[in-house]
Amino acid sequence: MIPFDFEYYKPKTIQESVDLFQTLTEEGKHPVFFSGGTEIITLGRINHLYTEAVIDIRDIPACKVMEFDEHYLYLGAGRSLTEIEDANYFPLLTATSKEIADHTARNKITLGGNICANIFYREAVLPLLISDSQVFIGGPEGIKAEPIMRIFDKKLQLKEGEFLIQICTERKYLGVPYVTVKKRKQGDTGYPLITVAVLKIDENINVAISGLCPFPFRSEQMETYLNNSNYSIKERIDLAVKHIPDPILSDTEGSSEYRLFVLKNTLLDCLTELERGNM
Amino acid sequence: MKTIGKSVIRKEAEDKVTGKAKYTDDKYAGDLKVLHGRLLTSPYAHARIKSVNTEEAWKVRGVRAIITGEGLPLTGEEIRDRPPIAVDKVRYHGEVVALVVADDPVIAKRAVSYINVEYDLLPVVNSPTEAVQEGAPLVHENVEEYDRDEDIHPIPRSNISNQMKIRKGNMEQGWSLSEVTIESNFSFSPSDHTAMETRCAVCEIKADGYVHIETSSQAPFMVKKLISAYFDIEVGKIVVDTPLVGGGYGGKASVFQEILAYIASKAVGGRAVKVLHSREEDMITTPCHVGLDAQIKLGATRNGKLKAARIQYLFDGGAYSDKAVHLSRAGGVDCTGPYEIEHIWCDSYAVYTNHPFASPYRGFSHSEVLFAFERAMDILAQELNMDPLHLRRINAIGPGDLTPTQVRLNRSNVGNVVECIDRVKELSKWDEGKIEEINERIIRVKGAACLWKNSTIPPDSVSGAILTFNEDGSINLISGVVEIGTGTKTVLAQMLAERLKMDIDQIHVRMKVDTQTTPEHWKTVASRGTFMAGRALLEAANDVICQLKEITATVLRSRVDDLDIGDQRVFLKEDPSIGLHFKEIAHGYTYPNGNSIGGQIIGRGNYILQRMTYLDQETGRGNPGPEWSVGAQVVEVEFDRRDYTYRVVKLYTVLDVGKVLNFMAARGQVTGAASMGLAFASRETFLFDDLGRVLNPQLRTYRPIHYKEHPEYIVEFVETPHIDAPFGARGVGEQGLLGIPAALGNGLSTAANVSLNQLPLIPELIWRTKEGK
Amino acid sequence: MKLTSLMLNINGEDRTVIVRPADTLLEILREKLGLTGSKPGCLNGDCGACTVMVNQRTMKSCLMLGVEGEGTEITTIEGLKGTPIQQAFVENFAFQCGYCTPGFIMNSQALIQAHPNADDEKIKEWLESNICRCTGYEEIEKAIMSVIKNPGT
């Protein structure tokens, strides 16, 4: 039960959304973009989020796409995770996505909502980070495309009034070898202790991690070590973990020491599997 | 037997698969006559309340009352130590600080967020061990001054609300006979029952002063009694209704939401007010599952005969005592596993901390105590270099032995421990080895534990049953047992069908309990529904048999003892074709000329526990309950030696249930209990920060077992009848849980080759213990 | 409070309700439409007791606003009558207190409709969205397996 009231808008175009956002802001209604809405509803319920207007983006055609052109796959931010899984155009994304929340919840949670979430795991972004995807963003200044690696720093760096429209991924990434592993504190459901997504392209390994720090990341520095074939896999991992970007999380899911232990084993498994796939 | 033992489908099944089954909140959903109570709860575990400012909250339109703590009576089932709404200070995270009543739940919730409270933090008692340290902050400054039941022994100016002593034999002698001793500590924090239906109550005070409460409770009769006592209302003027309940597991045996609903209704001139707890409140504000710090020292001869046990249990009862005293007493009564030990010294304490407070939890402190004791047994077995199940077998308690409270056992009041051990050994192929290597990382291991349980319910607990007849000869069965999911009411119908040799479909079970028209059943807890309500029911069945036969004898001009009963007829034993159908006599018999005799047949039966006694304050000596049910469990786990992760593959349970009354229902109780035990053992706990705040009061972060996280269950029953019980049946609702935490702890300790003495057994704990972190 | 009028198609019937845009579908079903078969268990998307179908897909009705339901077809437990899965739940003793049951049945029914021959993995993926605290899940597994025709084909 959400204790405050808000207005609900469902614009049909990007421009309309941008304008709405601006007007509602001027009216002092603290508008938020609404995609699956699961987070807005559940955080709103416990007063961790407040708004007087939500702008549902899912009727905007560009937010609904799920299609290819010659070079790219386009996924609309408003698509639910299960729709993306069922289409399975990007198997690594499917595999990572399948471990988020649960099946019924993923019928509602959207790709855009997960990436822009306040809940910091944002696991669906991992495959997009390591596939050097591009994001399309709409805002007062029009529509722009940006490499995700440039605009995603801990979270998507959106300016006031901007929203994520869609993501596009080069086709060459869609079929490459990958591993994605979600490790939990216990059991098969729930938030990650850590989630690791790895893919291999042009003999290079790209790695992104969620749950280790209070944000998902892909670290080029870590990748440099992980790709250094002068060392054994174990040595590479030991060097790489020295460059984790932030103090490691210690919370209800696990301590930082334990997370590091799990990370090393998980990286070992991922890299070993990818090497083995190579032979 | 025709009906007993059969897997009869529960009477309320159709309602439950069609969404028609009604739980408390369902009945009032959308009801505009009902106002809504919402709580402001404490964000701190221990703090002085400096001020509560409700000015802004009153400005919200639709607010009818804002209630704070002053002027309300202290409450508590055994010690009156709890203000229903905090006064002066808060003692746990989640404690009720104010209650808002409004026209609409949204308005109530909104108003709650406008109440401003200022706190001064106080030092926190964050575990029972901390609580008993010299100089520990006091949760209650003057525990000895509270009103309390007679046999409760608080220690003045301490955090101890009760000390329970077991003194059996002579410890000096015990240790001198012991060639081997072990000593170890065990602990776990409080956790939650997590019934899927959160607690809910609606209260209305009628113009004539009658108080009507509808509540999701396991103890509607206790609600009536306690509300009467707390607020000084004639007990007959309180009527408590309980429809179907969405799970309880002991948690809904404490009286909580009803008190708030009553206070709220009173504040708005008696209008109906509903208090429906959110999941977060249901986890930490309302009573939870007790925690424990335990110390155990065992002594045995070289060949494994137990000689002495010295035990200390510090139960983490949380901020208020409610049932903690009773829990600590039950933990003392069955302070060991099911073993014959000549010399026992046990101190079992109920301890105050700044944690959410405890209510009963399935098994009533037995799985808790058994975790400690049965882990200690494995540690001893290792020290003796002896097979742990063999050690248990040679010490198994049985007829002729004396329990810790010095009850002499016989063939009826205890089940067969040895047979349970032997069966579980065979089923689990125990002798083929406890460790099997699957590959360089994975090993398969087994861990075992035995269990026993008596229910230490008050010696004067009662149960009653009423049977009324319909014109068509069918019967209405009315019992005070609450249908919380155990299927007890269906089992009662089976007993009746069996006794009257009739079709169970002709028995209509009243699911709802209403304390004004339903005979009392003490509480639907302690696996005693079938026993006590069953006894009452059988008496009622005999009553109607007598009445049916008497009227038939008159009509047929025969002797009563020449008559028999079956298929809803009363007939001559000699010539069954001569007789009367129930429908001819159920509402009186009418002769062809119109003369009538008899009337509606109404049967009554009741039961009170027999020969229970209070326990001696110095030694614990006394008869605490009707019987000990026993069992043995084995857990089979695949353990990853690199990652310290594991998967429970199989779970074997052998229980002595006396007599199986409904096979599928009984098996369901056992596997359900085992699943809950596994959750408690492997994943569930409240996580506290240094300030005593619960960090995971949501199912997102406090995660019960989900579909397919369950192991394969292997369940078998042994049948050693309990003579006093209907058809010989022993308790079955809790036992499947009791040995699981210990069995898992034992299995994983073997697997990791390190002593794991805490719960829950998450991989991080194993890693930490193993790596000495 | 800001109110709006809303038309919802539920169990084949068009129903008009006056709601707040901030009301979840679960609240509307229970409080405005008397459809109390969908249960509140957490209001946080964690337990599945409130599961319904929206356009044949399972939905936790506590995670959805009522206004999002306009123009969709909503099915609640009250809309299922005499389905094999309901019978299977009864026969297999797949519930005790019954509180989680409507949610489990809705999820199972949607699964059977979408994947009549689902394999173990698929069943797990779907059903782990719900919590049952009473049973050990074994009976629920048996119930669902009894209506899946040829698992994994």
Ligand SMILES: Cc1cc2nc3c(=O)[nH]c(=O)nc-3n(C[C@H](O)[C@H](O)[C@H](O)COP(=O)(O)OP(=O)(O)OC[C@H]3O[C@@H](n4cnc5c(N)ncnc54)[C@H](O)[C@@H]3O)c2cc1C
């Ligand atoms: C039961 C459950 C379990 C969960 N488990 C996990 C898990 O295991 N792993 C994990 O990573 N997450 C998990 N989550 C979190 C979930 O993925 C996020 O909360 C996510 O935001 C939900 O997506 P949504 O589409 O519903 O988002 P919404 O609620 O619509 O939005 C979330 C946030 O993103 C903003 N936003 C949405 N769309 C856009 C857009 N296009 N452009 C800009 N901003 C936008 C919103 O304003 C809001 O602040 C879980 C959630 C639930 C309910």
Ligand code: FES
């Ligand atoms: S109430 Fe909706 S998932 Fe729990």
Ligand code: FES
């Ligand atoms: S039957 Fe009670 S929660 Fe599932």
